[in-house]
Amino acid sequence: MQRIIYIVQKEFKQIFRNRMMKPMLFIMPFVQLAVLSYTADFTVKDIRIYVQDQDMSPLSAKLTSKIKASDNFTLKDVSYTYDEGFNKIQDNEIDVILSIPEHFSRNLNANRKTELFITADAINSTKAGISINYLQNIIHDFQIEEAQSKGLIEIKPGINTIKRDWYNPGLDYKFFMVPGILVLLVTMLALFLSGMNIVREKEVGTIEQLNVTPIRKYQFIIGKLLPFLIIGVFEFTVGLAVALLWFKVPFLGSVGVIYMFTIVYLILVLGIGMFISTITDTQQQALFLAWFFSVIFILMSGLFTPIESMPQWAQDLTLLNPIRYYVEVIRLVMLKGSSFASIKVNFLVITLSAIIINMLAIRNYKKTA
Amino acid sequence: MIKVENVIKNYGSVEALKGVSFEVEKGQLYGLIGPDGSGKTSLFRILTSLLIPTGGKASVKGFDTVKDYKSIRKIVGYMPEHFSLYMDLTVEENLQFFATVFNTTVEENYHLIEDIYKMLEPFKDRRAGALSGGMKQKLALSCALIHKPDVLLLDEPTTGVDPVSRKEFWDMLRKLKDTGLTTLVSTPFMDDAELCDEVALIQNGNILTIDTPANVAAKYPHKLWKVETENNYKTLKALDNFEEKISAFSFGHSVHLATNDNVPEKAIREHLLKSNIKVDKIEPIKASIEDVFMELMR
Missing domain, CATH: 3.40.1710.10 (abc type-2 transporter like domain)
Known part of the structure; x- marks a missing residue:
């Protein structure tokens, strides 16, 4: 346990000593949230x-x-x-x-x-x-x-439709997009931070020294995962605050449900990153893989285009896409006030995937040269 | 303490180790001497359980490097060839990190590293990446010692270090030996070899000879001359057709010439004068380990 705590401390020190890390953690996400939320607008004007x-x-x-x-x-x-x-x-x-x-x-x-x-x-x-x-x-x-x-034609009595848009009465695209972009932001951050991490130790050579210590694989992975989980939750919190206070996105559901889901989701995404890190040898390789997955996950998440309008095979594929589940949940809970019962399936899928991918990452991390 | 039995390591079709055997006694400072690419690093990785040998077996303090890798990692202090501490952590943080990873504290084993760490203490808040080569070396040694290992494995610790730091480093190793620590150290420098209790000369994955440095040097089978002239290259060229020559190598500013036993100095001098080479000095010398190495490699 003490080992894990010390690895966490070490990671935090390294993260905050990295000159680019602070702006990446504290400025980029908000630029992303601000810019994308105003620009990812599907209404056509002018x-x-x-x-x-x-x-x-x-x-x-x-x-x-x-x-x-x-x-x-x-x-x-x-x-x-x-x-x-x-x-x-x-x-x-x-x-x-x-x-x-x-x-x-x-x-x-x-x-x-x-x-x-x-x-x-x-x-x-x-x-x-x-x-x-x-x-x-x-x-x-x-x-x-x-x-x-x-008076050429009289209004025919018949079907007269009256439209009412529930959960987003003004059809404000921001209510729809901001939670989605928040998901995007948290996902990218977690995936890239973790994906680059272990492979960096490989590249620099520190892993060789570490591998000859009695440190256990699970201790190593958990020690690496925890700092990013903490950073991820922090980023999510600040992003959520911006969404609520600046964009005035309604929040009808339970904060507890959102956080519980976010934490499990982050563990899954960090696990994917760790897994990428264990199968690659250089940061460049890891970066390419992380990009490959994030582009596919994002475009097939239902964030920008409705999943229902994809061809059937693509709809089936989205069942493997973690972002899809998170986008669904965050929109349901924030805008519709859905309770845990209605996101149960998503929660189960994400929890199971998180367990599987992290076990794979631990298994795949070899303490040999 | 360390036992290597007929260890083979192949990388695909490349044979890095072709059946290496040697034994290191408890408390010895044992040198593995050989040029780059001779298989030294592969051997260290096998001993630290990072690599699995293709054939043969190795053990440290009785623990098999394959089966008992967990025990090995507790008792071995390892310094890889390339500096592999955290460049973005300070001297003190690196030391603390490795102490914690081994479930110990810096305070508990401070006496082991005191001599070395004292030299580093003024820089303890400096990041490891900003240290000089010699300082990095000392820090790496401190980190390898902080968990009180039974065996110290140092893979080319003095490569890329200035001569003064190199000497200091070997002084430290001698001192550590006095505390009863068993050390296996590899080096491409022949003059490092003279400071070991016992050496194994390794070349192309084969052990050439194993003995004490003095005995290794005494094994030299020929008469050896140090020839100082105006130009080594011309001298070597002229010696090509010297009938009594067994071998000749350039050694710094002079040439080491091996001849049959009954060759007088005059014969060499005359041969060189015939080629119009101005001879400064010709004297018989005792062979060093390097001479033996060159002889064995011939």
Whole structure:
């Protein structure tokens, strides 16, 4: 026991004597949290639109001004020709063209079918899809208003949907993203710190001296793991405080449940790092492996893209992804106030994985040359 | 205390040790002398249980290095070839760390390292990485001694250390020997060998000879001359066709020439003068371990 305590002390000394370590621990995570939380925004604003108006009627002008009034669109130009607008797409000056054909107004007033034509720059397909969607909503609203005001059609009694978004009533993307980014931050920190650690002793050669001591493998691994666990929990706490106080993310669930899960999760991620450290010989190799896993884990975590929209095989693969479970839990507990009972499965999966990976790391750490 | 029996170590198709046997008695300061790549480090790693031999067996204080590796690690003090303490910990912290790892304290065994550590004490708050080569050596020795080992294994402790520190280091080893400590030390320096109780000369994974340094030197079978001239290279070249020559090697500023027993000094001098070489001095000398080594390697 005394040995473990001393290894922990030694690790802390080494961590805080490393010139880059303090900024890495105390500044980088917050920069990450601050920057990513503001930038990982899936709402599309300031869509630059060009209206090709061949109708030149009061009605088409009314539609144009309705678009102009919308929060999402910035009206860049209105003109008669399509080519001018298309050139502007080419030059990346606008994102969307709405073409209003001749006789738009006449057809509409005569209650005949008329067509509008939308052209979108789909280099960024997500943005194009969302832009078209917004535009269609505006046109739909416009159509109903016009019809109503002219009394051309009466509102048909029928299905009238009323929408209510539970747990995030304002659909604030930050409530959704900030907890996720917190997960990302804690994961990266733990994975890289532990992944680089044992392999560093190998690279510097200190492991040879250490291996010829009666120190036990489990003492060594625990001694290495504990300092990072403490740092990880600390980082999580500060990150959580920033999320609650600065981003005003609601916290409906139990603090105890979140911390219990975080600690087990950290032990798992640190174990993965330790394992990487035991199978590599240089920090460079370890870094590559750690990156490989973290990129896959992050992109397949449901943090940026919903897991439900992945192909089935990928959805199955995410079952092996620890970040997936943690993202789920942190969102459920913070935003939905879920109790331990509803995250039981996630907790079990993470606990089991943590035990297995750490046993593997201990087994794999060889006290021989 | 240390027993090595026909130890073989292969790395793939490379044979690092080809059946090495020797024995170190309790309290001996035993030297393993050989050039780089002769298998010294492999042998140390086997003795410290870091490597498993391909064949043969080795034991320290009766503990088998493979079966009883746990016991070995308690009784052995090891100084690897490369400095392997924590560069970012201070002198004192390194010492404390290794004491704790061995379940002991610096205070408990301070008497063992007192002489050495005294020299380090002024720098005890300095990080190990900022120490000079000689100081690092002393710290590494202190760390290897702090748990009161029965056997000290030092792998090339004086490589890369200045001559003064090297001498100091050997003085320390002699003092430790007086306390009854058994020490196995490897070195590529022949003059280190003369300070050991017994030496084993090792080359290409084979032991060439084992004896006391004096006996090893006495084993030299030829007459040996020290030849001082204006130029070693020219001298060696001229000696190539000297009929009485057995071997000739450059030794610093002179050439060591081995000849048959009945060759007079005059014969050598005349041969060199024939090649227009100005001779400063030719004198018969006693062979050193290095001469024996060169002879055995021939």
